Amino acid sequence: MSLESTTYVLRGARPLGGDAADVVLRDGVIAEITAAGTADTTGAEVVDAAGQVLLPGLVDLHTHLREPGREDAETVASGTRAAAAGGFTAVHAMANTSPVADTAGVVEQVYRLGQEAGWADVHPVGAVTVGLDGERLAELGAMADSAAHVRVFSDDGRCVADPVLMRRALEYVKAFDGVVAQHAQEPRLTEGAQMNEGIVSAEIGLTGWPAVAEEAIIARDVLLAEHVGSRLHVCHLSTAGSVEIVRWAKSRGIDVTAEVTPHHLILTDDLARSYDPTFKVNPPLRTAADVEAVREGLADGTIDIVATDHAPHSREDKDCEWGAAAFGMTGLETALSVVQETMVDTGRLTWSDVARVLSAAPARIGRVDTGPAAQGRPVAVGEPANLTLVDPAARRTVDGGTQVTASGNTPFRGRELPGQVRATFLRGRATVLDGTPVVAGEAVR
Numbered sequence: 001m002s003l004e005s006t007t008y009v010l011r012g013a014r015p016l017g018g019d020a021a022d023v024v025l026r027d028g029v030i031a032e033i034t035a036a037g038t039a040d041t042t043g044a045e046v047v048d049a050a051g052q053v054l055l056p057g058l059v060d061l062h063t064h065l066r067e068p069g070r071e072d073a074e075t076v077a078s079g080t081r082a083a084a085a086g087g088f089t090a091v092h093a094m095a096n097t098s099p100v101a102d103t104a105g106v107v108e109q110v111y112r113l114g115q116e117a118g119w120a121d122v123h124p125v126g127a128v129t130v131g132l133d134g135e136r137l138a139e140l141g142a143m144a145d146s147a148a149h150v151r152v153f154s155d156d157g158r159c160v161a162d163p164v165l166m167r168r169a170l171e172y173v174k175a176f177d178g179v180v181a182q183h184a185q186e187p188r189l190t191e192g193a194q195m196n197e198g199i200v201s202a203e204i205g206l207t208g209w210p211a212v213a214e215e216a217i218i219a220r221d222v223l224l225a226e227h228v229g230s231r232l233h234v235c236h237l238s239t240a241g242s243v244e245i246v247r248w249a250k251s252r253g254i255d256v257t258a259e260v261t262p263h264h265l266i267l268t269d270d271l272a273r274s275y276d277p278t279f280k281v282n283p284p285l286r287t288a289a290d291v292e293a294v295r296e297g298l299a300d301g302t303i304d305i306v307a308t309d310h311a312p313h314s315r316e317d318k319d320c321e322w323g324a325a326a327f328g329m330t331g332l333e334t335a336l337s338v339v340q341e342t343m344v345d346t347g348r349l350t351w352s353d354v355a356r357v358l359s360a361a362p363a364r365i366g367r368v369d370t371g372p373a374a375q376g377r378p379v380a381v382g383e384p385a386n387l388t389l390v391d392p393a394a395r396r397t398v399d400g401g402t403q404v405t406a407s408g409n410t411p412f413r414g415r416e417l418p419g420q421v422r423a424t425f426l427r428g429r430a431t432v433l434d435g436t437p438v439v440a441g442e443a444v445r
């Protein structure tokens with residue numbers, strides 16, 4: 001019997017945190033949802049899911065997989081294995097690889113590497129400008145028409161700072177229902193910046209990165225999106241002012257969506273006092289007031305989604321002094337736990353909301369919510385069996401050494417977090433069982 005044809009009975013699972021049920025996965029779809037303890041288990045593999053919350057497979061709109069070019073930090077295979085371990089069934093792979101994903105050839109290469117690895121669907125993000133240089137538009141249409149079917153375009157890591165180029169990109173993607181995902185960072189206001197500009201940067205003597213450098217670009221871009229009638233997505237929004245601008249834009253009917261990272265939901269710039277470059281990230285960790293504002297924005301729907309900005313780095317790029325270290329932190333394996341701690345356990349989001357902000361909404365923004373490989377779908381009979389089972393009562397201490405990602409730059413090392421992904425299914429095939437990634441029925445690390 002091949003693995004693909006294995007029938008699973010998730011016994012006693014709680015779909016979206018509701019009442020316990022038996023959920024039967026067969027032939028890649030959710031075949032049956034019945035009262036707990038009543039499903040026919042003949043010939044099926046039974047997964048004891050008592051007390052566990054069943055969510056649609058998580059979808060990350062913002063992942064750095066580093067392949068091609070920096071396979072020492074992460075590969076498509078290692079990054080998507082980490083994604084599966086974190087409950088994800090699809091990731092959008094950012095374009096700042098080497099070579100840059102600015103042609104049909106590179107996005108198709110990344111797409112195929114994802115298919116070969118088999119851990120999660122990989123949807124390449126196409127660069128907005130050639131080489132991320134911010135000078136000429138890349139061939140957006142060719143990437144959209146390619147086998148990778150690109151719908152999200154971003155120079156992430158860099159801002160599309162030129163307003164004329166940004167306008168042209170917004171106009172261009174309308175033809176194929178694409179979206180421009182902006183890394184909002186005014187370059188002149190952040191030259192040499194190392195951390196959030198504020199009391200802490202002044203005290204410890206690191207060059208500050210003002211909130212206005214993010215907010216000014218977001219304000220400009222929502223107005224451009226309104227002007228040309230296009231779709232804008234704001235990457236990793238991090239300040240209270242950014243939340244206000246997006247709230248205002250939505251109230252005007254502007255077609256804008258926004259994401260927040262798990263780390264901006266929980267960590268503050270106080271951590272820079274340690275000079276530990278693990279906490280060096282772009283955009284920088286902000287103040288406690290900003291953390292409260294992004295939580296509020298996520299709770300009231302101003303912020304649409306949580307996206308990881310998983311940014312693996314090799315040791316030599318991170319184990320050095322703050323000023324020389326690369327920006328970025330890993331996040332795929334801790335995202336759901338951070339959302340549980342900051343939003344669910346505090347009563348600000350339900351598990352149904354979590355399914356929205358970590359699955360349905362990112363799938364819709366990335367236009368991967370329809371077709372044979374649809375993601376972010378309801379937990380309902382007949383839907384593709386892209387699912388994750390999480391034990392919300394579990395607690396674990398994050399240990400960089402036992403993470404699945406190839407890189408060790410987690411900001412949560414030594415920290416206890418709630419929740420543990422027990423199983424992940426990609427179109428009915430288990431990618432994680434008993435909390436461990438599986439291939440061909442065998443646990444792997």
Ligand SMILES: [Zn+2]
Nearest residue numbers: 156157183235
């Ligand atoms: Zn970015």
